[in-house]
Structures are given as structure tokens and as C-alpha cells.
Amino acid sequence: MQKVFGYPRSLTPKRTHYCPGCTHGIIHRLIAEAIDDLGIQEQTVGIAPVGCAVLAYEYFDVDFQEAAHGRAPAVATGIKRVHPEAIVFSYQGDGDLASIGTAEIIHAAARGENITVIFINNTVYGMTGGQMAPTTLPGQKTTTSPYGRDITKVGYPIRVCEMLATLDGPAYIERVSVHDPKHIIKAGRAIRKAFEMQIAGKGFSLVEVLSTCPTNWGLTPVKALERLKEEMIPYYPLGVFRSTEEVAKE
Amino acid sequence: MTYEIICAGFGGQGVMLIGELLAYGGMLEGKNVTWFPSYGPEMRGGTANCSVVISDQPVGSPIVSEPDGLIAMNGPSFEKFKGTVKPGGAIVYNSSMIETAPVIPGLKMLPVPTNDIASELGNNKVANMVALGAFIGLTKIITLASAEKALEQVLPERHHKLIPLNVAALEKGMALVK
Amino acid sequence: MERVMMKGNEALAEGAIRAGCRFFFGYPITPQNEIPEYMARRMPEVNGVFIQAESEVSAINMVYGAGGAGGRALTSSSSPGISLKQEGISYLAGAQVPCVIVNVARGGPGLGGLTPSQSDYFQATKGGGHGDYHLIVYAPGTGQEMVDLIGLAFDKAEEYRNPVMILTDAIMGQMMEPVILPPIREVTTEKPWATTGKKGRAKPNLINSLGIIGEDLARINIELQEKYRKIETNEIRYEADGTGDADLIVVAYGTTSRVARSAINMLRAEGKKVGLLRPITLWPFPKQILADLAAQGKRFLVVEMSVGQLVEDVILAVNDRAKVDFFGKLNGTVPTVREVYNTINALLQKGGA
Incomplete structure (x- = not known):
């Protein structure tokens, strides 16, 4: 019989610390599957962020560096320049990437740095207890926007993919979601594609994954998935925002 | 023996190069040397200057405040530094730009019409080399041969075709010293 | 060996190249600009990497990545820029990543001035960033020491897995003095801890300063302090x-x-x-x-x-x-x-x- 499903080799057997219903675990798995499929486990170096995924290095069976808050793209740059043959990816949340680390992500993208960024957007700071993130939706209640995000006072959410797609440096930018099996499969393909772009030396690739935070949203896991689908996707549309391959085809 | 020099003038008169050649020449003669460009607040007042120290011992301060020798290429720098030269020291000043200079007792003072001589050589830019030639002649702090050799090392390759002109200017300046 | 006249800043840069440094990450600030400018010209000649980062913060984190990956990495800056790097320096110390940081110091506090200063002594020697840590700090006194100490800095950084700082100033950086340059050396230090990709290793390597699990933080700090005592015993120079x-x-x-x-x-x-x-x-x-x-x-x-x-x-x-x-x-x-x-x-x- 052919084995069609198994535990990814690139994940350690360790149980994650993530909350019940959190989608980090799914996304970790998708990354590990891509690494397995592409046969790059022995040459991959990951960069863990500050945020809920700070312990990501416990779960991936690949070399890792822990970065300071927001600095992962700079750290990834340093690693990639020393080992151009390595496959380097950062795993960053929305506070990390789109707030404190905006300079790092924009300039890594602008340089066309040949790295892959997995960007988790769940519209809150998870680990610190559910504060407002740069991606928090208008009106959304968080611990630091207790009356709902008031766009007249704190401004608008940042759409990272759209913003980075204006640059000439990136090779591949896609936004995906993990709210149902169909979309999880699509997300897996996007992550794999991003790694393939790096392997081919095409340059900077980023996959934004719309994700849930049932704990800080105060929703059950199922309700959280519904919110993702009904409230987040309309604001953060899914799709490929930039692909140099398609540009070449046109 | 430690010999300390200040080279000063307008920016663009090539005073930094004079200093570099003195330092390089000293190095080629096996001495300890330092060269230090004017920096920060000293830049005010329109003069550029550099300090050079040539010594048999390890050099202490690279910043010279009481020089043994002064090369002043314009009026403001002459005014600024003339009073700092040690007794028994030497001043070479550019008499093309400094028409009247007071005689300072206890100092060897040599007026050199550097711009006029440089013009005679066909290139006003080598006025600094005329002054350096005169300074070397007056103080014997390095040899003319060392200064010429230093030119080859200090000037970028693309300017090496100008070395004969610079050497001619050095020699003209040196010839002023009887 | 032949003596050549070099500005202190350039002597530092060439000294680093001769010592096998092939990764430079910097950001413009006076009075250290000769160093990145020199590296921008020189690194391509030795198949090295020069990146002008988007900030001092990014530059020090590129150093973290490169040093953690096993490269000989250098960044340089001047006082206000060194303040920006302090976060990264604390992480480098905590994660025990070897690297060299040059501070061509100028006067502060704040934007301060462009003129030379020694007012970053506390910052360099007493920590600077958060946490109980030390850098090895060298203060060159001559052009020759600019060359020699930066070479030594890379060796000691790797020997102790500790960031090393060269603390100098605008006078030392701008002064030209004769130096003897050593030949370029090949660096063959074994770095079994570096993040290179597992390459067949049984366990992945990790560059990390996080100590939130159990007694990790105590263990990290005890290990660091033991290292510092060893450095105090063996590395004093005057x-x-x-x-x-x-x-x-x-x-x-x-x-x-x-x-x-x-x-x-x-x-x-x-x-x-x-x-x-x-x-x-x-x-x-x-x-x-x-x-x-x-x-x-x-x-x-x-x-x-x-x-x-x-x-x-x-x-x-x-x-x-x-x-x-x-x-x-x-x-x-x-x-x-x-x-x-x-x-x-x-x-x-x-x-x-």
C-alpha cells in the first residue's frame, strides 16, 4: 500500500505550546511538508520571531536562529549571505513584521534578498495578551483598543502584500488562508512555491497566512475560523500579488 | 629628535598633500611619522590645515599645537599659526598672497611667491610643491629625493604623468634657499 | 615588511580583510564613513559581502545572522549609531555569537557633535544593552594597533564566542600613520555550532538567547559569567x-x-x-x-x-x-x-x- 499521509520529517515530535484551535500548528506543518517535499531539510535555516512563535525552533527539525523583535529579515540576510546555498526562511507575526520590523521587511524585499518569509496575520499581538496590531481591523476590540479600533485616532490596518507588491525586488508574494481544508491545501502550495522561488534563486518571496487567535479574540476555534472567513478575507483579499514568473510569461 | 609641522591654507591649495608628502618622505627615511587633518571646530575660519610629526621615537600626540615648522599658504592661516611656532622654528609663507609679514624674532622666515613661480611653470596648482621645496630646503627635515619618491606613492596612478611638473616645482622652491 | 601610510579607519578595514573578515554590514555616520566606503570597494575584490543596511539596527542584526551562520562579520558605526545597535549587541552576547563591532566615537549625548570623544567608555565596558554581559573591548593606540587588534578581535571573538568591540575615536580614525599589513590569512576555525543547515548532523543547531524554560536563564548566565572570568584571567592587555x-x-x-x-x-x-x-x-x-x-x-x-x-x-x-x-x-x-x-x-x- 502506498503511504499517502504521515508526520513530516522536518517537524520534531515535541508537542507545541500553542492554544487549542490556534492555526500556527497547521502552518508549521505546511512549512515542514514543503521542506520535506523539496528535500531541503539538511540545508534549511529558519529564523524564529518574537511573538507566539518564539519557540518555533523547538518544533522544526532544522537549524534555527532566534531573532530580536522584528529583525528576522536582517538576520536572514546575514545567514543567506554567508551560506547562499542554504534555504533561509523567517516566520513572523503581524506585530513583528508589520510594526516593529517594517524597515527590515521592506528593505529585505527591496533588495530582492533571496529568502522566504512566512507572515502570520491574526490581527492581534498574541503572546503579549491580545493588544492592537498593525493589522487589527477597523472597529476590532483588543486590550489596547478596548472601544474598538478607531481609525480616526489610530489609523488604518496595513496590507503588507499589497504594499510590498509595489516594489521591484520581490519575486513572489501571495496571501492565503487556513480557515478550511481547501484553503489549507492552497496555502501549502503557496508556501512550497515560495521555497521553490528561493531554490531557483529568483529572490524575495513572502506568503501571508491569515490565521486565527481564538484565545485573544474570545471566540471558540470554530467561531474564530468563521470570523477569519467573514471579516478578515474581505479586508485582506487572497491571491497572488506579485510573481516574477508570471510577469515573464506575459 | 622630534619635528612637528603645521601646513595651512585655503581649502584647494593642496596643504593636505604637502603634509602627506612630508609624512611619507619621513616614513621612507625610516622615521616614525603621523599626519592628521584639521577636523571639527578647527575647520572654521576658512583655513584647512594638517599636522605632521616626524620623529626618531614613537610619536605621541598627532595634533600639533606648538610646531617647529609652519607652511602658511594664505593670510588667515599665517595669522592663525604664526604665534604658535617654537623659538628657533621655521616659517615658509606664500608671499604671493601674504604681502607684508612681520619679522618674528628667533624664527627663520622665508617668503616664497609660490603662485608666481607656479604660474611660470605653467600650472598654478603646483604652488604647494614650490612651498614644500622651499620648506625642505630651509629645514632639511626630509631630502628632496624622499619627497620625489613620496609623490609616486601619494599621487594616484592617473596623476603620475604630472610627477615631472611637481618635481620641477619642488626643485624651484628648494633653489630659493641659499 | 613594507610600511604603508594609512588612515586609522582604513587600517581597521584592511586589517579586518587580512584577518579573514568577509562580511560587512554598515550604515553611514560621521566620523567612520571611511570604513564602509573602504569595504564597499574592497569586499568585491576578495569575494566578500558588503551591505549598506537600512539602519544600524538592521546592520547589527545582519551581523547576528552572519556571525551565527559562521561567517567573520563586522559592523562599524559611531556613538549614536552604536546606541541603536545596543539591542542587537545584547542578543549577540546572549546567544554567544562571535563578531566585531567598531565604534569610532564622537561626542554625545544625543546627536552630540562630530568631534572626537571618549564618552562611550561606560557604554562599551559596562554593558550598554540590557542584561548581565560583557564585550571584550580593545582600544587601539596606534595605526599599527588598528590593524593588529582588529585581527586579534576576530580570533578572540571566535575563541570565546563573544562579541568584541574596538573602541576608538575620530582622531585615531583620521590620523595617518605607517602600518605593516600582515598577509591575508585563511580562517579555518571549526564552528560546529553554526547554523549552516543540518548537513547530516543528528541535532539541529540553534542560535538563541531565550531562556524562559525552567532553569535555562540561570544556566545561560552562569555559563556567561564563567566565560567572563576566563577572559579576565587570560585577556588583559596594557x-x-x-x-x-x-x-x-x-x-x-x-x-x-x-x-x-x-x-x-x-x-x-x-x-x-x-x-x-x-x-x-x-x-x-x-x-x-x-x-x-x-x-x-x-x-x-x-x-x-x-x-x-x-x-x-x-x-x-x-x-x-x-x-x-x-x-x-x-x-x-x-x-x-x-x-x-x-x-x-x-x-x-x-x-x-
């Missing part, structure tokens, strides 16, 4: 010139040590017994030699371009066994030889302790 018969010893590093040396030479020519103690490592600090000299009845004068930072370490080392005087210039001016000469003379005339 120059003692004429301290044997001296009644008064000037303590100074870098630029002020040069000014002091000129003043001391004048005084010794007059038969006065004055010596120079020049710390070459600012951390670890040469405490014992100072304590020994104090026990012999010497008195001290500390000369700094600051309101008095090094002087605190001298007072601690001397520990009330001798008198310590201070002469400092506030940011922007270098003490003249005459000022230091007069200060020493006045102290000698006032008589002993």
Missing part, C-alpha cells in the same frame, strides 16, 4: 611605559594616551619621574597592575576626553591605596600636550598624597 621609577603615572587610552605620552616625554627630559599606563583592553580592565602600582606608592592622573568614565575604573582598582586625579575635556576638544604637561607639573609641585 602598556606600561616608565612606570617602574615613576612618582606619578598617567592612565589614558587611545588618543589621550598619545597626548599624554608627548607630555610625559617633555617631563622626563626635564628629569621628572612620570610614567604611562595605557589599557589596551578596556574590558577586561587591567585592575591588578593598577593595584600593584598603587601599593608601591604611586599616584595617578587619568586623562580622558569625557567628564570622567575611565577614572571610575581606576579608582575602583586602586581602592583607596593611592591618590587619583582627573583631567578631562568635555566633548569636542582634545587636550593639548601643554595642558596635560601643566596639569602633571602642578600635581608634582603640590607634592604627594
Whole structure:
């Protein structure tokens, strides 16, 4: 019989610390599957962020560096320049990437740095207890926007993919979601594609994954998935925002 | 023996190069040397200057405040530094730009019409080399041969075709010293 | 070997290249721009990497990535930029990533000035960033030491897996002096801890300073402190010139040590017994030699371009066994030889302790 499903080799057997219903675990798995499929486990170096995924290095069976808050793209740059043959990816949340680390992500993208960024957007700071993130939706209640995000006072959410797609440096930018099996499969393909772009030396690739935070949203896991689908996707549309391959085809 | 020099003038008169050649020449003669460009607040007042120290011992301060020798290429720098030269020291000043200079007792003072001589050589830019030639002649702090050799090392390759002109200017300046 | 004239900043840069540094990440700031400019020209010639980062913050984190991946990585900056790098420096120390950081210091606080200063001594030697950590800090006193100490810095950084700082200033950086350059060396240090990709290793490598699990943080700190004690035992460097018969010893590093040396030479020519103690490592600090000299009845004068930072370490080392005087210039001016000469003379005339 052919084995069609198994535990990814690139994940350690360790149980994650993530909350019940959190989608980090799914996304970790998708990354590990891509690494397995592409046969790059022995040459991959990951960069863990500050945020809920700070312990990501416990779960991936690949070399890792822990970065300071927001600095992962700079750290990834340093690693990639020393080992151009390595496959380097950062795993960053929305506070990390789109707030404190905006300079790092924009300039890594602008340089066309040949790295892959997995960007988790769940519209809150998870680990610190559910504060407002740069991606928090208008009106959304968080611990630091207790009356709902008031766009007249704190401004608008940042759409990272759209913003980075204006640059000439990136090779591949896609936004995906993990709210149902169909979309999880699509997300897996996007992550794999991003790694393939790096392997081919095409340059900077980023996959934004719309994700849930049932704990800080105060929703059950199922309700959280519904919110993702009904409230987040309309604001953060899914799709490929930039692909140099398609540009070449046109 | 430690010999300390200040080279000063307008920016663009090539005073930094004079200093570099003195330092390089000293190095080629096996001495300890330092060269230090004017920096920060000293830049005010329109003069550029550099300090050079040539010594048999390890050099202490690279910043010279009481020089043994002064090369002043314009009026403001002459005014600024003339009073700092040690007794028994030497001043070479550019008499093309400094028409009247007071005689300072206890100092060897040599007026050199550097711009006029440089013009005679066909290139006003080598006025600094005329002054350096005169300074070397007056103080014997390095040899003319060392200064010429230093030119080859200090000037970028693309300017090496100008070395004969610079050497001619050095020699003209040196010839002023009887 | 042939002597060549080089500016201090360029001597540092070429010294790094000769010592096998192939990764430079920097950001423009006066008065250290000669270093990134030199590296931008030079790195491509040796198949190295030069990146002008988007900020000092990014530059130090690129160093973290590159150093953690096993490369010989360097960044340089000047005081305000070094303040920005402090977050990264703390992480580098915590994760034990070898690298070299150059501070061509200028006056502060805040934007300060462009003129030379020694007012970053505390920042360099007492931490600078958060947490209990130390950098090895070298203070070059000559152009030749710019070349030699940056080479040593890379070796020591790797030997101890610790970031090393070269603390210098605008005078040392702008001054030209003859130097002898060593040949380019191949670096063959084994770095079994580096993140290279597992490449068949059973366990993945991890570069990390996080210690939230169980006793991790205590373990990390105990390990660091043991390392620091070893560095204090083995790595202290200083120059003692004429301290044997001296009644008064000037303590100074870098630029002020040069000014002091000129003043001391004048005084010794007059038969006065004055010596120079020049710390070459600012951390670890040469405490014992100072304590020994104090026990012999010497008195001290500390000369700094600051309101008095090094002087605190001298007072601690001397520990009330001798008198310590201070002469400092506030940011922007270098003490003249005459000022230091007069200060020493006045102290000698006032008589002993």
C-alpha cells in the first residue's frame, strides 16, 4: 500500500505550546511538508520571531536562529549571505513584521534578498495578551483598543502584500488562508512555491497566512475560523500579488 | 629628535598633500611619522590645515599645537599659526598672497611667491610643491629625493604623468634657499 | 615588511580583510564613513559581502545572522549609531555569537557633535544593552594597533564566542600613520555550532538567547559569567611605559594616551619621574597592575576626553591605596600636550598624597 499521509520529517515530535484551535500548528506543518517535499531539510535555516512563535525552533527539525523583535529579515540576510546555498526562511507575526520590523521587511524585499518569509496575520499581538496590531481591523476590540479600533485616532490596518507588491525586488508574494481544508491545501502550495522561488534563486518571496487567535479574540476555534472567513478575507483579499514568473510569461 | 609641522591654507591649495608628502618622505627615511587633518571646530575660519610629526621615537600626540615648522599658504592661516611656532622654528609663507609679514624674532622666515613661480611653470596648482621645496630646503627635515619618491606613492596612478611638473616645482622652491 | 601610510579607519578595514573578515554590514555616520566606503570597494575584490543596511539596527542584526551562520562579520558605526545597535549587541552576547563591532566615537549625548570623544567608555565596558554581559573591548593606540587588534578581535571573538568591540575615536580614525599589513590569512576555525543547515548532523543547531524554560536563564548566565572570568584571567592587555621609577603615572587610552605620552616625554627630559599606563583592553580592565602600582606608592592622573568614565575604573582598582586625579575635556576638544604637561607639573609641585 502506498503511504499517502504521515508526520513530516522536518517537524520534531515535541508537542507545541500553542492554544487549542490556534492555526500556527497547521502552518508549521505546511512549512515542514514543503521542506520535506523539496528535500531541503539538511540545508534549511529558519529564523524564529518574537511573538507566539518564539519557540518555533523547538518544533522544526532544522537549524534555527532566534531573532530580536522584528529583525528576522536582517538576520536572514546575514545567514543567506554567508551560506547562499542554504534555504533561509523567517516566520513572523503581524506585530513583528508589520510594526516593529517594517524597515527590515521592506528593505529585505527591496533588495530582492533571496529568502522566504512566512507572515502570520491574526490581527492581534498574541503572546503579549491580545493588544492592537498593525493589522487589527477597523472597529476590532483588543486590550489596547478596548472601544474598538478607531481609525480616526489610530489609523488604518496595513496590507503588507499589497504594499510590498509595489516594489521591484520581490519575486513572489501571495496571501492565503487556513480557515478550511481547501484553503489549507492552497496555502501549502503557496508556501512550497515560495521555497521553490528561493531554490531557483529568483529572490524575495513572502506568503501571508491569515490565521486565527481564538484565545485573544474570545471566540471558540470554530467561531474564530468563521470570523477569519467573514471579516478578515474581505479586508485582506487572497491571491497572488506579485510573481516574477508570471510577469515573464506575459 | 622630534619635528612637528603645521601646513595651512585655503581649502584647494593642496596643504593636505604637502603634509602627506612630508609624512611619507619621513616614513621612507625610516622615521616614525603621523599626519592628521584639521577636523571639527578647527575647520572654521576658512583655513584647512594638517599636522605632521616626524620623529626618531614613537610619536605621541598627532595634533600639533606648538610646531617647529609652519607652511602658511594664505593670510588667515599665517595669522592663525604664526604665534604658535617654537623659538628657533621655521616659517615658509606664500608671499604671493601674504604681502607684508612681520619679522618674528628667533624664527627663520622665508617668503616664497609660490603662485608666481607656479604660474611660470605653467600650472598654478603646483604652488604647494614650490612651498614644500622651499620648506625642505630651509629645514632639511626630509631630502628632496624622499619627497620625489613620496609623490609616486601619494599621487594616484592617473596623476603620475604630472610627477615631472611637481618635481620641477619642488626643485624651484628648494633653489630659493641659499 | 613594507610600511604603508594609512588612515586609522582604513587600517581597521584592511586589517579586518587580512584577518579573514568577509562580511560587512554598515550604515553611514560621521566620523567612520571611511570604513564602509573602504569595504564597499574592497569586499568585491576578495569575494566578500558588503551591505549598506537600512539602519544600524538592521546592520547589527545582519551581523547576528552572519556571525551565527559562521561567517567573520563586522559592523562599524559611531556613538549614536552604536546606541541603536545596543539591542542587537545584547542578543549577540546572549546567544554567544562571535563578531566585531567598531565604534569610532564622537561626542554625545544625543546627536552630540562630530568631534572626537571618549564618552562611550561606560557604554562599551559596562554593558550598554540590557542584561548581565560583557564585550571584550580593545582600544587601539596606534595605526599599527588598528590593524593588529582588529585581527586579534576576530580570533578572540571566535575563541570565546563573544562579541568584541574596538573602541576608538575620530582622531585615531583620521590620523595617518605607517602600518605593516600582515598577509591575508585563511580562517579555518571549526564552528560546529553554526547554523549552516543540518548537513547530516543528528541535532539541529540553534542560535538563541531565550531562556524562559525552567532553569535555562540561570544556566545561560552562569555559563556567561564563567566565560567572563576566563577572559579576565587570560585577556588583559596594557602598556606600561616608565612606570617602574615613576612618582606619578598617567592612565589614558587611545588618543589621550598619545597626548599624554608627548607630555610625559617633555617631563622626563626635564628629569621628572612620570610614567604611562595605557589599557589596551578596556574590558577586561587591567585592575591588578593598577593595584600593584598603587601599593608601591604611586599616584595617578587619568586623562580622558569625557567628564570622567575611565577614572571610575581606576579608582575602583586602586581602592583607596593611592591618590587619583582627573583631567578631562568635555566633548569636542582634545587636550593639548601643554595642558596635560601643566596639569602633571602642578600635581608634582603640590607634592604627594
